[in-house]
Amino acid sequence: MNIVVCVKHIPDPNLPPEMDGTRLKREGVQGVLDPGDEFGVEAGLQLKEQHGGEVTLVSMGPPAAREAITRGLSMGADKGILVSDDALQNADALVTARVLAAAIKRAEFDLVIAGVESTDGYTGTMPATLAEFLDVPMITFVKELENAEGNLKVDRQTADGYHVVEAPLPALITVTAGVNEPRYASFKGIMAAKKKPVDELSLADLGLSGDDVASKQTVKELSPAEERKAGEVVEDDGTAAEKIADFLAEAKVI
Amino acid sequence: MDFDISDEQRRFQGVVRSFVDDAIRPNVEAWDRSHELPMDAVRQMAELGLFGLPFPEEFGGSGSDFLTLCLAIEEIARVDSSLAITLEAAVGLGSMPVYRFGSESQRKELLPELAAGEALAAFGLTEPGGGSDAGATRTRARQDGGEWVINGSKSFITNSGTPITKFVTITAITGEVDGNKEITAIVVPNGTRGFEVGKAYRKMGWHHSDTHELAFSDCRVPLDNQLGERGQGFRNFLEILDDGRIAIAALAVGLAQGCLDESVKYVHERTAFGRPIGSFQALQFKIADMATKVELARTMYYKAAWLKEKESPYKKEAAMAKLYASEIAVDVAREAVQVHGGYGYIEEFDVCRHFRDSKILEIGEGTSEIMRILIARSLGLPEA
Ligand SMILES: Cc1cc2nc3c(=O)[nH]c(=O)nc-3n(C[C@H](O)[C@H](O)[C@H](O)COP(=O)(O)OP(=O)(O)OC[C@H]3O[C@@H](n4cnc5c(N)ncnc54)[C@H](O)[C@@H]3O)c2cc1C
Secondary structure, eight states, rough: OOEEEEEOOOTTSOOOOEEEETOOOOTOOOOOEEHHHHHHHHHHHHHHHHHEEEEEEESSSSSSHHHHHHHHHHTTOOOOEOOGGGGGGGOOOOHHHHHHHHHOOOOOSSSEEEEOOTTTOOHHHHHHHHHHTOOEEEEEEEEEEEEEEEEEEEEEETEEEEEEEEESSSSEEOOOOSOOOOOOOOOOHHHHTSSSEEEETGGGTOOOOGGGGGOSSOOOOOOOOOOOOOOOOOOOOOHHHHHHHHHHHHHOOO | OOOOOOOOHHHHHHHHHHHHIITTTTHHHHHHHTSOHHHHHHHHHHHGGGGGGOOOGGGOOOOOOOOHHHHHHHHHHHTOHHHHHHHIIIIIIIIIIHHHSOOOOHHHHHHHHHTTTTTEEEEEBBBBBBBSSSGGOEEEEETTEEEEEEEEEEEEEEEETTTEEEEEEEEEEEEEEETEEEEEEEEETTTTTTTTEEEEESSSSSSSSEEEEEEEEEEEEEEGEEEEEOHHHHHHHHHHHHHHHHHHHHHHHHHHHHOOOHHHHHHHHHHHHTEGGGHHHHHHHHHHHHHHHHHHHHHHHHHHHHHTTTTTOOOOHHHHHHHHHHHHHHHHHHHHHTTTTGGGGGGSSSHHHHHHHHHGGTTTTTTTHHHHHHHHTTOOOOOO
């Protein structure tokens, strides 16, 4: 089974974000493999362990994004593709999907795995766009998956349970955070990663031009999220239970 | 000169750090209270490959080096000294003598299980009658046919009584050469008749590290269990202790770094007289001193490990690293408690545990006094 996992290198979400105008600063800041993508890598590795084949990591980003690929290779993925080009600096989700599709299509694939959304941009639109460019079916919010003879069978998380959905391969799925326990890289894995191949590609290598990657979206304005208000403290003078019940009723929770 | 660790070491350090944050930090307080080595955590550490770090792949290790082991010990000790010493003693004291001095068949037989972390081994040098004066060994092993017959006892032996402890390597007197005791190292498997593991000590710190007194009475093991040459037991163990000191320095640096991190966090959060306490110069100076000491101690243990790696003499530097790092760890932990005020004296706060855990660092694997003696000796000062 040839499995492709999309991985993104993002500024460490545990540190306060640094902005450059309306853009998140990506260069010169501590970067990590998007924690959401670790679940995708783990899902890919588990499928490979069951069915054999190869796990390829694909990423678009500045040269420093290679670190995210290295991280996935240390966990056990086989090879990587990094698309890096100055023309991609302001890429929106549509451009990203077009570029990743071009990179993925260079080889045969059975399954593409992505996170539901990235931890930095949070648009959540890239995977669906990518599925469209690849012309494959897409299943979102996958929490459990199984490859039954070329047919993908998944449990798909919903608000109040899960759907069981099947799709022929090749297909694209998005996995939610928490579906599995991403493995830690061992020292041996880290050493082995050094020797695994990573293709570094430019737009020209993918046959794309500057026009193909002109972003259609622009961020007009950016404002900080409203600070969460301090909660209300209910002192128990004998009527606390009543007050809490009223509060919940008002919030239409009960 | 290059003060950097390699990219691979940095990546592995990052992996161990996230493991510590995910799997150790949330549980450390409960483990400390239980006074029991958490075997689940040991298993997870084993899965990470920590117990095999410095050994070649042919013995089931991951072929890294001693500094990488120290980096892992430091990361764990930021949060949990008990698990850090469990790892340090298992690799540095349990497995290393087998790797360094064992015969090819001993290495093949004993190492893979230890490197995989499926079994632990311990190292028994200290006796009730003396630790610093390691030559004061009383435990005896006499040859009887094809066997060693061992009588004596050992104290404070780390990892000697865990559910997966496989054996203890002890030093014993096996004769006399030119009026001096001949000391030999012997592997004694747990469960051997006549070998009794006493009940666990109640300790000031290192609560969930496993420490026992051991008793041997007419305990018989095959002559083949001798580790290294006859009469070289003492010399070999001293060599092992040189390495152990670098690893203890790493452990001390981790503990001190943990105290520094907690203190920096706390002085932002806590206010007094209408300001964060971190704005008081008295506390800023304390924290600046802590940070300086941590940095110096780390630089020194890196240097000692680097000398060892390039096979230069490092005995003096290892003693300096151990002496300095363990003493600053106690200082930094004490000041971290001070910075936390009353909360620093309460067990829910990490610095409280760190303070209790710090003191042993000035004692185990050679006391501060012994370190100073070694350093003085290396300067050629007249002997007493
Ligand atoms: C939790 C724990 C775990 C341990 N794990 C192990 C283990 O796994 N294996 C093992 O073999 N041992 C272990 N030890 C033992 C430890 O290494 C010894 O306790 C240590 O070496 C000191 O020996 P001692 O306790 O006999 O003290 P002593 O040697 O009796 O020392 C008492 C005091 O006298 C000082 N002193 C001694 N001689 C001199 C001198 N010549 N000049 C100046 N001062 C001197 C010492 O520095 C110390 O301050 C452990 C100890 C503890 C507490």
